[in-house]
Amino acid sequence: MERSGSELPVVYENPWRALGRDLRAVAASCLLALRRLWRRQWEGDLPVPPFWPRRQATLFWPALLLALLLLTLGGGVAVQLLRSPSAETPAETPAEAPIESLPIAPSSAFRAEGTAAGVEATEPSLESPAVAEPELREAEPPEPVAPSPGLEAIALPPGFSDDSGLVMAAPESGIAALLELRISQAFKALAEPERQRLAQQWWHQALGLGYERLRLIDGGGAELGRNAVVGGGMILLD
Incomplete structure (x- = not known):
């Protein structure tokens, strides 16, 4: 608060200081509520479903929280397995070589x-060593063939x-x-x-x-x- 000799019409209070005091009060109230809930839990005073044995009332809420935790962890693991690629997926087979890449002999x-036409045709040389073709022997004129x-x-x-x-x-x-x-x-x-x-x-x-x-x-x-x-x-x- 400001001193009594301030010229303001009302007493001024720093809002940040008030917020800190309120937060401390809220934390103390929550702590008291948790202590009261803890005490009621272990005294068996918390509500439980009708099918749950009354003598085991102190175990209902811990068992429920543990089941929810296990379901959450199991769901996360299942999502990770679905997103990861399957190990049984067969490897992709290499694509066949395009027809254009295969050497084509001139017809x-x-x-x-x-x-x-009187033009000497020359075949393009390939990278592989040329295979010498066997010399063609002069064919003898065939015998006349009857129709x-x-x-x-x-x-x-x-x-x-x-x-x-x-x-x-x-x-x-x-x-x-x-x-x-x-x-x-x-x-x-x-x-x-x-x-x-x-x-x-x-x-x-x-x-x-x-x-x-x-x-x-x-x-x-x-x-x-x-x-x-x-x-x-x-x-x-x-």
């Missing part, structure tokens, strides 16, 4: 087209000759400027230079007979080769 069609019984041979165009015996038929294509030649399966067994030579020979004959396009097919109708649109020559397909 034989590209090599044939480059050869027909299969299931294929009906059609007469070749007038003026067209074939010394290899590989041309089995010349079916009608329905296009006047297109000449289709059905080739024996033995054609695929020849070396690439020999196949290219025969295809070029047939192409020159087709041009001399007035055809603008030449198409080579096998017995099943699959395309084996065709004339190049740009640059002339023949393109062989595997």
Whole structure:
């Protein structure tokens, strides 16, 4: 409090000092309440449920508090186990290598087209040591093969000759400027230079007979080769 000679209309009291005094009073009151609760607990004076034995009244509230504590701890442990990754989860398998990363050898069609156009095709060198390909022996001209019984041979165009015996038929294509030649399966067994030579020979004959396009097919109708649109020559397909 302020001195009696203060000019204030009422007696001034520091609020912080009053708050400290009140807090001490509240703490003393709580302490007394706890002591009274402790005394009543061990005297069996606290209320208990009807099903609880009256002689064991002093054990009800401690047992209840212990059960709540155990439930709280068990719930915390369960939450931690659910959040942690399971040890039985199988390890992730490595992703397959993308197809783009695998080395792809150039197709034989590209090599044939480059050869027909007069351009020397070069394959890009890979990091792995190149494996020397076995030298191709010059294949001997095969013996003439008779047409299969299931294929009906059609007469070749007038003026067209074939010394290899590989041309089995010349079916009608329905296009006047297109000449289709059905080739024996033995054609695929020849070396690439020999196949290219025969295809070029047939192409020159087709041009001399007035055809603008030449198409080579096998017995099943699959395309084996065709004339190049740009640059002339023949393109062989595997």
